[in-house]
Amino acid sequence: MSTAHTPLANMLLRMADDALILAHRHSEWTGLGPLLEADIAFSSIAQDTLGHALALYTILEQECGFAKPDTVAFTRTETAFTSCWFVELPNGEYDFSLMRQYLFSVAHYVRFASLRESSFEPLAQLARKVTGEVKYHLYHGTTWVQQLAISGNEESKARMQQALQTAWPFALGMFEPGTLDSQLVEQAVFVGEPVLQDEWTSIVQELCHNTGLTIPTESSPLYGGRKGYHSEHLAPLLLEMNEVFTIDPNAEW
Amino acid sequence: MATIVSLDPRVSRWKLADEPARTDEKPSLDQFQTFEVFHQQKSGAHHVHVGSIHAPNAEMALVLAKEQYGRRGPSMNMWVVDTRHVTTLRAEDSDIFETTPEKTYRDVGAYMVRNKVEAYKKEQANNAPETPEQSQ
Numbered sequence: 174m175s176t177a178h179t180p181l182a183n184m185l186l187r188m189a190d191d192a193l194i195l196a197h198r199h200s201e202w203t204g205l206g207p208l209l210e211a212d213i214a215f216s217s218i219a220q221d222t223l224g225h226a227l228a229l230y231t232i233l234e235q236e237c238g239f240a241k242p243d244t245v246a247f248t249r250t251e252t253a254f255t256s257c258w259f260v261e262l263p264n265g266e267y268d269f270s271l272m273r274q275y276l277f278s279v280a281h282y283v284r285f286a287s288l289r290e291s292s293f294e295p296l297a298q299l300a301r302k303v304t305g306e307v308k309y310h311l312y313h314g315t316t317w318v319q320q321l322a323i324s325g326n327e328e329s330k331a332r333m334q335q336a337l338q339t340a341w342p343f344a345l346g347m348f349e350p351g352t353l354d355s356q357l358v359e360q361a362v363f364v365g366e367p368v369l370q371d372e373w374t375s376i377v378q379e380l381c382h383n384t385g386l387t388i389p390t391e392s393s394p395l396y397g398g399r400k401g402y403h404s405e406h407l408a409p410l411l412l413e414m415n416e417v418f419t420i421d422p423n424a425e426w
Numbered sequence: 427m428a429t430i431v432s433l434d435p436r437v438s439r440w441k442l443a444d445e446p447a448r449t450d451e452k453p454s455l456d457q458f459q460t461f462e463v464f465h466q467q468k469s470g471a472h473h474v475h476v477g478s479i480h481a482p483n484a485e486m487a488l489v490l491a492k493e494q495y496g497r498r499g500p501s502m503n504m505w506v507v508d509t510r511h512v513t514t515l516r517a518e519d520s521d522i523f524e525t526t527p528e529k530t531y532r533d534v535g536a537y538m539v540r541n542k543v544e545a546y547k548k549e550q551a552n553n554a555p556e557t558p559e560q561s562q
Binding site for chain 2: 213313
């Protein structure tokens with residue numbers, strides 16, 4: 174289904190879907206965080222990320238002829254989602270959730286930073302608008318990972334390393350390119366996934382160097398999400414996320 | 427890939443029955459230490475004490491304070507200070523601020539500057555030239 178979209182819609186949709194699904198995962202921590210303050214911070218990040226998804230679905234509606242954001246977000250089936258596998262994985266323990274929050278925030282940060290120069294003005298405007306939020310997400314993730322990998326104890330260090338190990342092939346999947354991306358690169362809409370992945374890698378490498386974490390070497394990216402192939406975790410997530418909307422699609426909030 | 431189980435009770439219910447009830451005493455300090463948070467609304471404004479926050483160290487306190495105290499309304503900056511670094515009086519010593527009634531000259535209200543200010547304003551108003559509206 175995703176291949177039927179224009180190159181631009183294709184790119185916007187995978188950004189929006191990533192944000193929507195990860196926001197849902199993050200929000201599952203609400204009320205369950207390890208301490209009140211951490212709970213509030215994580216929930217705020219979930220809200221911010223959901224806001225990014227809404228903004229992107231709104232651009233899809235206004236510029237690409239998509240249906241209303243709610244309709245696109247809550248009525249599609251699993252195969253129509255172009256999110257990567259990384260965002261749909263269950264939260265696991267707090268170590269994995271933090272590591273994912275960190276790795277995603279770096280990707281989000283480099284992506285939006287480069288999109289501030291996009292030739293597609295609605296997206297450039299959005300990128301400029303969310304600069305502060307994305308910076309805080311990165312600050313949150315970086316500080317947590319540094320704390321647990323440097324200032325923590327042996328258990329926290331081992332857990333962060335294990336979380337990195339588990340996350341890595343999925344994290345690389347965030348940069349699965351769209352088949353029509355070259356057109357967008359030519360039109361200066363965005364710089365292309367390989368460039369973003371390089372920037373992402375150098376930031377993550379620096380943090381790992383400073384914290385003593387080791388990046389898995391024998392690890393190939395897990396692709397498929399952009400084409401609508403998903404892990405067994407997405408369908409139950411959608412079922413839960415869409416539950417209220419399905420009961421009454423016209424409900425006023 | 428390691429098996430990842432959701433901690434969300436709606437997704438995978440806690441196996442409460444498997445866990446024996448805890449009867450051991452709670453340790454006296456099972457929380458992180460606290461930091462005092464000072465919030466600045468805009469550039470140049472005072473940092474105002476808004477509350478405290480649990481965190482293992484100052485860096486984490488700042489990350490968490492940002493959302494705890496800075497997510498509503500305008501914010502420019504924040505300070506966090508280890509609560510143990512705040513030097514204060516004992517509550518029962520608050521009586522040192524009590525002063526005898528005849529020393530009202532120490533109160534702010536005892537200064538007579540206001541009379542002078544009002545006299546000055548009156549003088550300025552009398553000397554001011556008539557505005558165009560008044561002359562028409």
